[in-house]
Amino acid sequence: MRTSEMIIVGLVAAFLATGGVLAVVFTPSPSPCSGVSGAIRSFTIIVDLNGYNGSGSQPGTWPVITVQRCDKVVFTVINNDTQAHGFAVASYSNAGLELVGGDHQKLQFQATRLGQFKIYCTSRCTVHYLMQNGLLNVTQSFPYGLSMRSSNWIRVFLILTVLLGFDYGTNLRAALPTPILQVSNQQYVTLLPKVPVGTPRPLIIYPNDTRVWVAGFETGGPQTSQIREYFVNNETSRGVLNFSNTEISSILVDRNRVWYAENSTLAFYNSTSGQSETQRTFQNRSLLSLALDHNGRLWMTLGGSNGTSSIVMLNPNNTTQTYRVRTSNALAYGITVAPDNTIWFAEAAAKKIGHLGCDTCNITEFSPPQSLSLAAPTQVIVDNSGNVWFTDHGSNQFGVLNPNTNAWKVLPIGYCQNYCTGGLPNSIFLGANNTIWFSEHVAGRIAHYDPSTEVLTEYIISPNSLPFTWWAMPGANNLVWFVAWELGEIGYVNATLPASFSLTPPSGDFIVARGSYDDVPVRVDPQGSAKLSFGISPVTSDQEYYQTTAQIFGPSPPDLGPSINPQTITFRISSAWNATLGPRYVALTASNGQIAISVHIKVVIIEASIPYVALGFSTVIFLGGVTLYLRRPRRLNVKKVKRKK
Known part of the structure; x- marks a missing residue:
C-alpha cells in the first residue's frame, strides 16, 4: 500500500472509531458555522414612542442590519418608554425579548442562516405599528470552495470516502428543503x-x-392612520376618518x-x-x-x-x-x-x-x-x-x-x-x-x-x-x-x-426512537396540470433555529409532475439524538404555488433502546471494514529469484 493510501485509510478508521459515520447517517447535517468563528457584531436598539432607533421617522424598512454568515450578532435593546415593548428577529428569535419600561436586555445568536429576516415587536403597545419593519440581512461570508478551513475539507473528504458506493444521499439532504413552486396566476x-x-x-x-x-x-414622517370604507359591488373606496400620530x-x-x-x-x-x-x-x-x-x-x-x-x-x-x-x-x-x-x-x-x-x-x-x-x-x-x-x-x-x-x-x-x-x-x-x-x-x-x-x-x-x-x-x-x-x-x-388535490396520511401515531427515523407514506390524489412540491413543518420548539440542531427534521420528497392518477409520496421523519421525549405534531405539506395543503401526524419520540445503539456502532464497524476493503491495494506480482549456490 502506498504511503498516501495508508494515511487516508488511517484517517478514515480514526474518524469511524469516533462515531463520525453515525453522526452523518442518524443526525441532522452540522451547522454551516460549525468550527467557524465569525466576527462579533454589536448593535444598539433604542425603543421609544418613535419606534426602533427612530423608525417612525423613516419612510420604509428601518432599522436595516447587515451581517455575514457565522457572525455572532449581539443586540442591546434599551426601552426608553414607560410601557412594555418587545424585540424579535424572525427565524432566529421569534419569541424575542419582553422589556418593561426602563428595562434593557441583550439578544445574542450566531447568524447561521442566509437571507433576510424581519425585525419586529412582539408586545402590543400604543406604537406597535412603528416596530414592524426592521430587517436583518445575512450574507455569505466566503465562497466555500475558496477559503473553507482545512479541518472542514478533511471532514468532507473523509465522509465522501466512507460513503463511496453507498446511497445515503437522502439523509445527507435532510436539512435542505425543496423550494415550493411559485406561480403568479392566482385562482383563489x-x-x-x-x-x-x-x-x-x-x-x-x-x-x-x-x-x-x-x-x-x-410610517415615514408623522404617523398617520385612517378608517376607510370599501364598497364591494364596484371595488371603490373612500376615507372617512383621518388621524395623526x-x-x-x-x-x-x-x-x-x-x-x-x-x-x-x-x-x-x-x-x-x-x-x-x-x-x-x-x-x-x-x-x-x-x-x-x-x-x-x-x-x-x-x-x-x-x-x-x-x-x-x-x-x-x-x-x-x-x-x-x-x-x-x-x-x-x-x-x-x-x-x-x-x-x-x-x-x-x-x-x-x-x-x-x-x-x-x-x-x-x-x-x-x-x-x-x-x-x-x-x-x-x-x-x-x-x-x-x-x-x-x-x-x-x-x-x-x-x-x-x-x-x-x-x-x-x-x-x-x-x-x-x-x-x-x-x-x-x-x-x-x-x-x-x-x-x-x-x-x-x-x-x-x-x-x-x-x-x-x-x-x-x-x-x-x-x-x-x-x-x-x-x-x-x-x-x-x-x-x-x-x-x-x-x-x-x-x-x-375546491382544491385540485388532496392528501391522505396513514392512521395512528408514529413512534420514532432518538437518532432514528420513520417513513410516512401519504396518498396524493390527482392534482391536475400543476406540479406539486413537498416539505415537513415541525412545531417551533423542534425547529433548527430554536435548538442547536433541529430535533425533528426530514428531507423534502421529490416534486410530482402533473397527473390524473393517485400517487404515494413518502415523507421521512427523523429524530435527533437529543430530541425531547414525548408526543408532538408535524405538518406534511404539498403545494402547487397557489395553495398549500397539510395533514398533521402525531410523532412520539422515545428513548433509543440498547440493541439499537449497539446496531449503530455495528454499522460504524461494518462501514469501516468495507472502506478498508475498497481501498485495499492490488497484490504486487514479484518474481522469485533463485540464489546461486
Whole structure:
C-alpha cells in the first residue's frame, strides 16, 4: 500500500472509531458555522414612542442590519418608554425579548442562516405599528470552495470516502428543503386596487354585507392612520376618518356604528351621519381589542403602563364594569365572545388563556402544560363545541384548548421555503361549518383548518413578495377578507373553490426512537396540470433555529409532475439524538404555488433502546471494514529469484 493510501485509510478508521459515520447517517447535517468563528457584531436598539432607533421617522424598512454568515450578532435593546415593548428577529428569535419600561436586555445568536429576516415587536403597545419593519440581512461570508478551513475539507473528504458506493444521499439532504413552486396566476385570491398614494396602508379589516371597513396606518414622517370604507359591488373606496400620530388597534362594526380603539380612546363613526363620537378615554392605559356580545355590550382588553391588564365591559346605557386580570404583566390582548355569551381572551405575555364566565364572576386563567412550548398567544375564538382556538404569534403554531378537560394541542402551520419557521399566525375567526380561519403575518398566507377532517389549507397571497397579512376575517358569500399591508392592498379568498388535490396520511401515531427515523407514506390524489412540491413543518420548539440542531427534521420528497392518477409520496421523519421525549405534531405539506395543503401526524419520540445503539456502532464497524476493503491495494506480482549456490 502506498504511503498516501495508508494515511487516508488511517484517517478514515480514526474518524469511524469516533462515531463520525453515525453522526452523518442518524443526525441532522452540522451547522454551516460549525468550527467557524465569525466576527462579533454589536448593535444598539433604542425603543421609544418613535419606534426602533427612530423608525417612525423613516419612510420604509428601518432599522436595516447587515451581517455575514457565522457572525455572532449581539443586540442591546434599551426601552426608553414607560410601557412594555418587545424585540424579535424572525427565524432566529421569534419569541424575542419582553422589556418593561426602563428595562434593557441583550439578544445574542450566531447568524447561521442566509437571507433576510424581519425585525419586529412582539408586545402590543400604543406604537406597535412603528416596530414592524426592521430587517436583518445575512450574507455569505466566503465562497466555500475558496477559503473553507482545512479541518472542514478533511471532514468532507473523509465522509465522501466512507460513503463511496453507498446511497445515503437522502439523509445527507435532510436539512435542505425543496423550494415550493411559485406561480403568479392566482385562482383563489383576489386583490383589490391599491389605496391612493399617500393613503395609510390597510392593517385591520372588518367585512360587512356590502361594505368592508379598514383601518390603516402609514410610517415615514408623522404617523398617520385612517378608517376607510370599501364598497364591494364596484371595488371603490373612500376615507372617512383621518388621524395623526396614532394607531387604530381594533375596529368593530355594529349596524351603523364603526367602533374603533385609538390609543387609550374608545370611539365610533356613525356611517349614517358621517360623524364620529368619543365614548371613553382610559387614562394611562392602552386599548387593544374589541368584541361585541349577544346583548349588545362591548368588551375590551386594556393594558396599563404598570404591567396590569383588565377587561372592561361597556353597557348600552353607557356604564362600564372592569375586571382585573390577576397575573401581572399578562398583556391581555385578543378577546372574543363564545356561543354561550361568555368571554375569552389571550394573555400574550403570560402565555395563558383567560375566561370570564358571568358578569359577577372572577376571571379564570388556563395555563398550558410545561411540555407545551408557546411564544405569545395573541388572538382567540371559540367554536360551536366550546373549544378555544388560538394563534401563537412569535412562532409557527396555532392551537386549541378544551376547557372542560384542560387538554391543549398545538399544531404547526404548513411548510414553506423561507419564512414559515416564524410564520407568525395572528388574527383568528370562526368560519362556516365550525371551521377555523387565521392569518399568517410573515408567511403571507390565509389559513383554513377543518377540525372534522384535520386538513389545513393555506392560500398564498403573493408568491413573489412578503405581503404582511396582519388581519383576516370571513365575510358574506364565503369570501374571507384580508389585508396585505406591505402591498397596500386588501383582498379576499374565495372559499367556495375546491382544491385540485388532496392528501391522505396513514392512521395512528408514529413512534420514532432518538437518532432514528420513520417513513410516512401519504396518498396524493390527482392534482391536475400543476406540479406539486413537498416539505415537513415541525412545531417551533423542534425547529433548527430554536435548538442547536433541529430535533425533528426530514428531507423534502421529490416534486410530482402533473397527473390524473393517485400517487404515494413518502415523507421521512427523523429524530435527533437529543430530541425531547414525548408526543408532538408535524405538518406534511404539498403545494402547487397557489395553495398549500397539510395533514398533521402525531410523532412520539422515545428513548433509543440498547440493541439499537449497539446496531449503530455495528454499522460504524461494518462501514469501516468495507472502506478498508475498497481501498485495499492490488497484490504486487514479484518474481522469485533463485540464489546461486
